[in-house]
Amino acid sequence: MKIYYDENMPFAREFFSGLGELVPFAGRELSPQIAADADVLLVRSITRVNEALLAENENIQFVGTATIGVDHIDQDYLSRRNIAFSAAPGCNAVSVAEYVLSALVVLAERYLLNLSALTVGIVGAGNTGTRLSEKLAALGIKYYLCDPLLAEQGDERDFSSLEHVLSCDVISLHVPLTTAGEYPSHHLLNRENLARLTDRQILINACRGEVVDNQALLTLKQQGHGLKLVWDVWENEPDILQPLIEHTEIATAHIAGYSLEGKARGTEMLYLALCKQLKIKPNLTLEQFLPPAAITYVEIKQHFDEIILNQLVKMVYDVRRDDGIFRQQLNSQGFDMLRKNYPVRREFSAVTVALPEQASSDVPHQLGFNFPR
Ligand SMILES: NC(=O)c1ccc[n+]([C@@H]2O[C@H](COP(=O)([O-])OP(=O)(O)OC[C@H]3O[C@@H](n4cnc5c(N)ncnc54)[C@H](O)[C@@H]3O)[C@@H](O)[C@H]2O)c1
Ligand SMILES: O=C(O)[C@H](O)[C@H](O)COP(=O)(O)O
Numbered sequence: 614m615k616i617y618y619d620e621n622m623p624f625a626r627e628f629f630s631g632l633g634e635l636v637p638f639a640g641r642e643l644s645p646q647i648a649a650d651a652d653v654l655l656v657r658s659i660t661r662v663n664e665a666l667l668a669e670n671e672n673i674q675f676v677g678t679a680t681i682g683v684d685h686i687d688q689d690y691l692s693r694r695n696i697a698f699s700a701a702p703g704c705n706a707v708s709v710a711e712y713v714l715s716a717l718v719v720l721a722e723r724y725l726l727n728l729s730a731l732t733v734g735i736v737g738a739g740n741t742g743t744r745l746s747e748k749l750a751a752l753g754i755k756y757y758l759c760d761p762l763l764a765e766q767g768d769e770r771d772f773s774s775l776e777h778v779l780s781c782d783v784i785s786l787h788v789p790l791t792t793a794g795e796y797p798s799h800h801l802l803n804r805e806n807l808a809r810l811t812d813r814q815i816l817i818n819a820c821r822g823e824v825v826d827n828q829a830l831l832t833l834k835q836q837g838h839g840l841k842l843v844w845d846v847w848e849n850e851p852d853i854l855q856p857l858i859e860h861t862e863i864a865t866a867h868i869a870g871y872s873l874e875g876k877a878r879g880t881e882m883l884y885l886a887l888c889k890q891l892k893i894k895p896n897l898t899l900e901q902f903l904p905p906a907a908i909t910y911v912e913i914k915q916h917f918d919e920i921i922l923n924q925l926v927k928m929v930y931d932v933r934r935d936d937g938i939f940r941q942q943l944n945s946q947g948f949d950m951l952r953k954n955y956p957v958r959r960e961f962s963a964v965t966v967a968l969p970e971q972a973s974s975d976v977p978h979q980l981g982f983n984f985p986r
Pocket of ligand 2: 621656657658659679680681682683705820867868869870871
């Protein structure tokens with residue numbers, strides 16, 4: 614069995630070498646001719662999987678994407694061809710939530726904001742929006758959820774309208790890119806509702822670039838609007854609207870989900886899905902392959918407060934690292950290479966935090982840091 618996999622899938626060889634002959638490929642360069650020989654095709658978001666790609670392949674039995682987003686997959690086509698499909702829902706949701714938290718910590722420090730006094734509007738209350746809400750709740754930060762689909766499906770959480778969450782101090786977008794259905798997300802933020810935002814607000818996009826009209830946003834910023842932008846995803850990647858970069862507070866190359874755990878969980882989830890498809894008992898887990906983090910243990914000797922939070926979050930992940938790399942190296946390296954060469958980032962769970970015996974709060978562990986054994 615020939616298993617074709619994106620070269621940017623961490624631990625792909627470790628997980629799949631026992632299941633067949635492995636053939637790596639560069640995500641944006643997979644052609645119908647190359648793909649014609651695949652029995653199994655494992656991609657990431659930069660490979661569009663559709664009839665154009667698979668028309669010459671009569672043997673393929675399984676397609677997987679080691680990502681949360683599926684807007685690059687023509688699922689109707691795969692279904693018509695009776696080709697099994699799996700994505701990796703939630704695989705890097707924690708990674709994105711920790712990206713957003715790092716950005717908030719950095720901006721609070723930069724503008725002397727009191728994080729716990731801010732309101733956060735979360736658009737999309739699925740895996741990622743929910744992980745973010747849990748971290749905000751741990752910090753006592755008031756958040757509002759907008760997710761009309763979940764609300765209509767009977768999710769019992771409190772939901773707010775899009776108009777309401779767009780009035781929050783911080784707006785964080787966590788929706789899939791969709792163009793059909795009752796609530797399409799393409800240009801969900803457009804010239805009209807962008808213009809209603811105020812200078813004091815912070816807008817974070819770490820879902821898909823096309824959810825926001827980037828040209829309308831650039832025009833607004835060029836007119837002097839003070840809206841603060843945390844921008845990880847861009848329309849038309851990798852050929853992004855570069856004039857927008859100078860108008861952002863934090864700009865990164867679609868790496869919010871790029872913690873080592875987040876990317877690797879995507880590989881593991883496809884391994885489990887393929888084993889199920891092949892009716893093979895899985896015998897490998899991610900824990901066998903994940904290396905220890907550079908910093909694995911922190912002991913806090915005093916009462917936990919916002920200063921300690923700031924230090925703890927930035928110790929594990931300071932988003933300014935990725936912002937600096939992006940601004941300095943985008944033109945020399947290119948968008949895709951910045952992502953391919955992304956330096957290791959671990960999640961909070963890789964670090965054990967010990968608190969004083971008489972600790973009055975357990976915020977670090979509610980944020981996702983590990984408990985001492
Ligand atoms: N930047 C990154 O590295 C990165 C990482 C992971 C995911 N993503 C993107 O973020 C998206 C969301 O991730 P997730 O894990 O939360 O997915 P998810 O499918 O678990 O949740 C998405 C939620 O959005 C809701 N939704 C859909 N359309 C909406 C609309 N118009 N208004 C409000 N809510 C709407 C859905 O009902 C769902 O609950 C992914 O589809 C992917 O495109 C980006
Ligand atoms: O959809 C996802 O999981 C994220 O957007 C993820 O960051 C995609 O990463 P890529 O497949 O482009 O490497």
